Amino acid sequence: MDLEYQLIIPEFVMAGLAVVIIAAALAFRNVDQKWFGYATAVGLAIIAIVTAVAYWNTNDDFGTVLAVDHFTVLFRVFFLGIAFFTVLAAVQFAGDRLKNHAEFYGLIVFATLGMMLLAASRELLTAYLSLELLSFSFYILVGFNKLNPFSNEGSLKYMLLGAFSSALMLYGISLIYGVTGTTTYSAIGPDVVEGTRNIAAQLASFAGGSGGVDPDGARPGLLIGLVLITAGLGFKVSAVPFHQWTPDAYQGAPLPITAFLSAGGKAAAFAFFLRLFSEAFLPAAAEWVWFVAILAAVTMIVGNLMALQQTNFKRLMAYSSISQVGYLLVGIVALDAANITQSQDAASALVLHLIGYVTTNIAVFAAIIAFYNRTGRDDIVDLRGLAERQPFLAFAIAAALFSLAGMPLFAGFATKFIIFQAAFNNGFLWLGAIGVTASFVSLYYYLMVIKQMYLYEPEGSDRERFHVSRPLAGALVVLVAGVLFIGLYPTPLFDVIHSSTEGLFEQAAAMSAAVVGQ
């Protein structure tokens, strides 16, 4: 088979960039460390632009394992963007509080590489390996502040539970392989149809009491495999009840890594989730939709209720990100095997919400990093009087929190509107209602933060106004503008997303056309 290596040049370049950054630190010991950060950021930006320009019209496969289609390219650029803003926000933080900067940036690049491969994977083992590349980089990054016990604790918890969830997922993959004899998504798809028919037939024969069981036909292994893979993914995206590692990892990690984990980590896992469930498992939607729906509902409810009682800003954001996962899962629930148009709408709605959420979350964290650079504190009460000391930061945080709560003008309103609408259209009125109620509850704890910033006077010894470094301020302006733009006029972004999700359903469309043809 001829492999077209030019399709995955960006991935090669990323690996090269990481190695070069780490090696450069050995060669140039006397250079100010912040330049490694800026060099990484510039490298990421160049790769993002070149990838967007050179690959947008590509629609090809690398063997049977990677797809380079619109979806892949969209997510490549998206992940590079996340990494770019993370690095930009991290430079001053790393300079003040971390050692071994080049390794820090190199690992961020490796994690990004894992994300890019994950979004492109069309084969279970490739996806698994990409996910591990991503996870291993994160295990180290979370514990990067190695003299801080919280950082160690978070890293250890994250690693142990992450290993456990990887094992679950691998077991699920092996079951799927055992039943279908393949690990490529495109081959699983048709087999899943067959498998579900057989499960139905099996159940019917049990119910009928005839006892005539076809030994080839019985495939409950498929269902168990699906459940295990979903559980493993649940760990990675931190859906309730698989979320316990999240608050500790978020609190322990250095702030820029918390941002990266909550944005990039989630986005990558959801790219995987979406591609897997729409390319391979969509025909079996009737089998899994109910437990994903329950997962979504529980995640939204528990995430928001737990967030209510947090006093640490990072932990608050951890639970807030868990509840956002619930909203994103609503998009998976809205996939409908029988209606390809509806499925594609749901997938686009999910990606739109994902992009809106990630933009908003990076904005929150960039602002908090700027605050932390000055004060070294991250409890909610420490934000007191921020509106007096640094009005722009306070405004950015307030805007982003309102967006997370789904208030108008900001991204969260439009994207939640569209994703809940997708669930309503698929007949999940109750799930949408829970979602709307949950985001109403979330307004309370976001307002508590906003109240600290705007209502009270600054306290403590440090009450002066302060400045935000220029790259960070610039990044914040861009992010807040992005949040407003998505909130007010999501059409162009949605069009781009919609053209990229089309490829996910080609096979399902062909199959349903074939069914109609019979």
Added chain:
Amino acid sequence: MDAGEALLLLLLIPGAAMLLTILVPSRHANVVRWIALITTTATLIDSIWIFAVYDFAQGGYQFDLQYPWIENIGFLGENGISLHLAVDGIAAPMVLLNGLVGFAGVLVSWKITHRVKDFFILFMALFTGVYGVYIGQDLFFWFFAYELAVLPMYLLIVIWGSTNKEYGAMKLTMVLVGGSVLIFVGIFAVFAEAGAGTFDMAVLRDIEFGRGFANTFFPFFMIGCGVLAGLFPFHTWSPDGHVAAPTAVSMLHAGVLMKLGAFGIIRLGMEILPAGTDFWMPVLLVLGGVAAVYGAISAIHQTDLKFVIGYSSVSHMGFVLMGLGTMNNIGVNGAVLQMFSHGVMTALFFAMVGGLYDQAHTRDIRVFGGLVRKMPLFVIFFGIAGLTSLGLPGLSGFVAEFHIFVGTIDTFPLFAALGILSAALTAIYVLRLMGRAALGPFNPRWENLKDLSRWEIAAAIVLIAPIIAMGIWPDPFIDRIAPTVAELPNIDQIGGLFTLSSLTGR
């Protein structure tokens, strides 16, 4: 009439003023104030023009304007979400009301000195949101504007408010946003049931929803919007919020924002789901009647001036809901008249209380006495508001309440009696208030009080003018409201009765 740009200006002018204010350095407080005043003057002129030019002979929706916003994506079809603006005979007076109260609100906010810039940015956001609700013809935009009107309240109260402001602000926000959750679910259900791929109200109005569906989802709109209108038993946020809020915010809040609730019941409930009115409107009438009496009784017990007015608002909004609940042309007509009348009246009330509180730093009725000696203008203006409130003929409250009672007698005579009873109770607390605070023996503690500032006098005049105009010549209002109300679906026509507009031969 097709000058929809006038409606667009209602959103663009305050929106632009908000952005402009953001750019002004915060030390130039006077620049900020003048921007706000010029803005509200412009919108007031625009509002008056729209009210005057609305062609009541033709009726229906006018000034129609539609720009596509988000369309042809996913489940949204042609004009899926659009910026669709229009006013009918019900919205026209409401637009005028918002113009008047917003203008007066800026005048009385002139004396704010703490973080002036932030105040006016939020004020303009709220003001724009309210206009958006009155003129929006697209459910997405409508909800967007609704939230935009509710949300700034939190910061406005928490930063510039008084008396238990953190509690009041959080309660108000959570209850109102909780109500909007219901609206949100209702909007989704309507969209999915219609299957037209659009949020355009003009399209949705033409779709006939089944009785079962309408009966299920009508309460989502009725309670969701009703919460904002102080619907019993969800009204308790209202007095707490009013008391905590700064003067101008109380004015906008009681004067305009609470009307959004009643307006929403008309727009979303009565117009889009008319099949649900048969079952639910009597419920609304009963709850409105209870609120009218309950609010009045509670007002009698209060000692804080703002609490008196807060509960009086609950009581008067109860009349509005009663009027809507009658589902006949005269009752609904009266409800809309009452929305306008109560809007200007209560804004006047709060403006006056604010003027007093800023000097006296207390609002306890028991410590005042003989204020007329020091603040004659205050007492006159406050008295006018009070007399409007108790329904003195010749002032706007009488016209509105008269319509409501006539409409109610026709359908639910018992509740008409209840309404009239609560109007009598209103007389008790208003007259008691006047007797204690304004007249009565002079309390020497208030030797140093000064009369109202010129800004407050200007605000009061702006608000009193429509009260008197509507009281002695209600035709311009009734001419616009009555034909529109008559065209609402499912409205009973009770033509044989004596109505005010029949007096003047129209």
